[in-house]
Amino acid sequence: MTTIDPPPTSLPTPEPATGTGQDLVLAIDVGGTDLKSALADPAGALIDIRRTATPASSGVPGESIVERSAALLAEYRGAWPTKNIAAIGLIAPGLVDEVNGVGIYSANLGWRDFPFADRLRRATGLPVSYAHDVGAAGDAEMRFGAARGLGDVVVMIVGTGIAGAVFCDGKRVLGGGYAGELGHAQVPGGLDCTCGLRGCLETIGSAGAIARRYTELSGQAVPGAREVFAAAAAGDPVGRRVIDDAITALAFSIAQLVAILGTEAVVIGGGLTQAGDALLDPLRLQVKQNLSFHRHPVLLAAQMGQDAGLIGAALRARDLLDAP
Amino acid sequence: MTTIDPPPTSLPTPEPATGTGQDLVLAIDVGGTDLKSALADPAGALIDIRRTATPASSGVPGESIVERSAALLAEYRGAWPTKNIAAIGLIAPGLVDEVNGVGIYSANLGWRDFPFADRLRRATGLPVSYAHDVGAAGDAEMRFGAARGLGDVVVMIVGTGIAGAVFCDGKRVLGGGYAGELGHAQVPGGLDCTCGLRGCLETIGSAGAIARRYTELSGQAVPGAREVFAAAAAGDPVGRRVIDDAITALAFSIAQLVAILGTEAVVIGGGLTQAGDALLDPLRLQVKQNLSFHRHPVLLAAQMGQDAGLIGAALRARDLLDAP
Structure with missing residues (x-):
């Protein structure tokens, strides 16, 4: 388990839309070569960080990311059977429409106008946020880090x-x-x-x-x-x-x-x-x-180190639970 | 009377804090040499544009601007006795703290940390906004003009x-x-x-x-x-x-x-x-x-021409009446 050391502040404890205040969120950071993932608790601490190869695109670019993300959710649920995972925060590089959860373009990963949030929401039944990886890392520095x-x-x-x-x-x-x-x-x-x-x-x-x-x-x-x-x-x-x-x-x-x-x-x-x-x-x-x-x-x-993006992804997912 | 020609949209008609929906606001644009002023109606049209020399500073820089602005209010009230002037929007160059209504610094006009909004509010009893002149011109282009x-x-x-x-x-x-x-x-x-x-x-x-x-x-x-x-x-x-x-x-x-x-x-x-x-x-x-x-x-x-700043100043003053 990796914790933010020390957490200078904690995530606001939400009035959650689903589940309880102890819900976890699943954070997924899609990189050009690796896909990193972790669970995050309400205080922002990352749990069970995993790293796998980014799946190669088969057919529609982006679709394999959705499939892998849904499979990861199942794996984490298997590994943490007593915990409720209530939302997913996905981040990726390229041009990102965060408002609509769409991957506008990624030169390295090949997608154009792929509706990540919508597709993963339908695949898992959970609220899903989709954000830019560097933006999410910035969010983490703003909320917990140097800024x-x-x-x-x-x-x-x-x-x-x-x-x-x-x-x-x-x-x-x-x-x-x-x-x-x-x-x-x-x-x-x-x-x-x-x-x-x-x-x-x-x-x-x-x-x-x-x-x-x-x-x-x-x-x-x-x-x-x-x-x-x-x-x-x-x-x-x-x-x-x-x-x-x-x-x-x-x-x-x-x-x-x-x-x-x-x-x-x-x-x-x-x-x-x-x-x-x-x-x-x-x-x-x-x-x-x-x-x-x-x-x-x-x-x-x-200050947030290598996992800044994951922490930011978790923040975005948590925001979905906080939303009125 | 100068009207915005054509007004592509109109100012939101406020639920005014004071007076009626027909209230005017006084807009004042403080320049290095000239001080321009006008009344503005709820639709954003400027009325009775006047131009006088910017008063020379006597003593505390900024104080003469407050005095001149209060005098302008009296002059406009005299010229438009049936109208209610409900707020004042002041704009000026330099470094401006719009949140607190403070003139942080003006190289040309000489003030440092002068609390324009507060001083003019106390001198007139009206709500006063204080904004950057170019920012206000930009506000006008955003609300009514090219943008x-x-x-x-x-x-x-x-x-x-x-x-x-x-x-x-x-x-x-x-x-x-x-x-x-x-x-x-x-x-x-x-x-x-x-x-x-x-x-x-x-x-x-x-x-x-x-x-x-x-x-x-x-x-x-x-x-x-x-x-x-x-x-x-x-x-x-x-x-x-x-x-x-x-x-x-x-x-x-x-x-x-x-x-x-x-x-x-x-x-x-x-x-x-x-x-x-x-x-x-x-x-x-x-x-x-x-x-x-x-x-x-x-x-x-x-698109807003020479009076963009005044129009923006009026928008800011109007916002004070709209505020809950």
């Missing part, structure tokens, strides 16, 4: 790519499913991007880009950004340049957020946060230099 | 400088008073800015910058951006370059908005819209080139 108590926040997940959850006045911005594509906003010095544009932030500012650029510029292959930070700290000029370019690009984009939205806190999660203060200290300095009379945001490391 | 019926919208006012009103899921983003500073977000090719930064959008993309840069680069003084558009249309290479640079900068910033927020419509107001399709057509093309899988926003000319 709790704040209203104007951007949670940036910097890993292979870069995506974000944008909160204004405490509410996550949806933008019809298109909000939060921070990795595909252009920056000076950005490179050719797989999306077809030139200059996207994630071509230079992501953990993936840091490793790739170092390998290209030094001729020495590195497994990840961590090794590039280590090289830079040891005085390697190529490592220093690659890290500096990434920080300059991230600071540029953060200043855009602040000017447009009056962002008061930027929470940085994902693989790049392993660099800790070697990332955050120079980034804070550059963000400050990019601002004048603007609001000056605090830069914080994400 | 009616839309939810994810940025209204950009491009004049001497550039400022914006940012709407997400139908709600204006406040950002603690700091949102919407689109003119002070950096762009490639941006120049030294009076705010202390280098690269701000308004140093190259504003109507003011277009006129200034043309004058500098050509050695020929022009009164405004309109003449530079005319020069570019007539084949003047300096005019063409200055216009192209402005459009490139504006398109860069619009693409940032779209990537971050999933903006579905950008409404462009202010002096630069006099250029019409000579601005909007190439801007649409460049915005499209800056986007790939993103949402593709429509670019629209503002």
Whole structure:
């Protein structure tokens, strides 16, 4: 059993629509390769985290996810026969219509306009929420993590790519499913991007880009950004340049957020946060230099870790039980 | 009497807190040089628009605005003795705390943390709203103008400088008073800015910058951006370059908005819209080139004209009467 350690606050105990206040919800995080799942109790603690391969699509993309999710529900019910599972929170990448529970588009997973919430609701008879994976991770940081108590926040997940959850006045911005594509906003010095544009932030500012650029510029292959930070700290000029370019690009984009939205806190999660203060200290300095009379945001490391998405998925499912 | 022509919708007829459904509200737009005012009827039509010089500050900055506003109320009551004026909507530039009705800061007008709503409420006995001038103009475009019926919208006012009103899921983003500073977000090719930064959008993309840069680069003084558009249309290479640079900068910033927020419509107001399709057509093309899988926003000319701010101020005042 994995608990949030320490849970800084707890989920509101619902007046549940079905079952009792001790109901569990099933959280499912659909990734490109893995499908993670867990039960969550009313306090937000995750129970029995499981990881399986994301099922290959057979026929209509999305349908195999629904089938696997329904099978998972049966497995968890078998494993926890005394517990009532009252709702399901599903999250996935791509373009997501959270209002209608529809997967608008996923390049990696292949669906277009697939009605996940409706299909899984019909397959299981339970209330189902469907949300964006990074958005859900952001929800978890807002409710339990680095951004709790704040209203104007951007949670940036910097890993292979870069995506974000944008909160204004405490509410996550949806933008019809298109909000939060921070990795595909252009920056000076950005490179050719797989999306077809030139200059996207994630071509230079992501953990993936840091490793790739170092390998290209030094001729020495590195497994990840961590090794590039280590090289830079040891005085390697190529490592220093690659890290500096990434920080300059991230600071540029953060200043855009602040000017447009009056962002008061930027929470940085994902693989790049392993660099800790070697990332955050120079980034804070550059963000400050990019601002004048603007609001000056605090830069914080994400706190919810690898399971932030699952915790957010559970929050969404719990909201269905809280709804009047 | 100026009416909204045609009013595409009307203000909701309130169950007024005081008086009757025929009550008027007083709208006051405090500018750097002029103070505009009008009465507004329940349908949103402006009546008896007046313009006076913004009173010079004597002592505490902001206090003279309160005194002048209270005097205006008396003047309008004298001019319209059979009408009941039930609330006041005040708008001003600078950093504005709309929630508490406080003028956080105005560089031009000199106040810091001045409690406009509270002071004017005590001076007049009426409910008073206090809002940002560009935000109020955006509210008017959302309720009556180019953006009616839309939810994810940025209204950009491009004049001497550039400022914006940012709407997400139908709600204006406040950002603690700091949102919407689109003119002070950096762009490639941006120049030294009076705010202390280098690269701000308004140093190259504003109507003011277009006129200034043309004058500098050509050695020929022009009164405004309109003449530079005319020069570019007539084949003047300096005019063409200055216009192209402005459009490139504006398109860069619009693409940032779209990537971050999933903006579905950008409404462009202010002096630069006099250029019409000579601005909007190439801007649409460049915005499209800056986007790939993103949402593709429509670019629209503002419809509410010079009095958009007053209309928005009246909306805010009317909201006070609607409030339960």
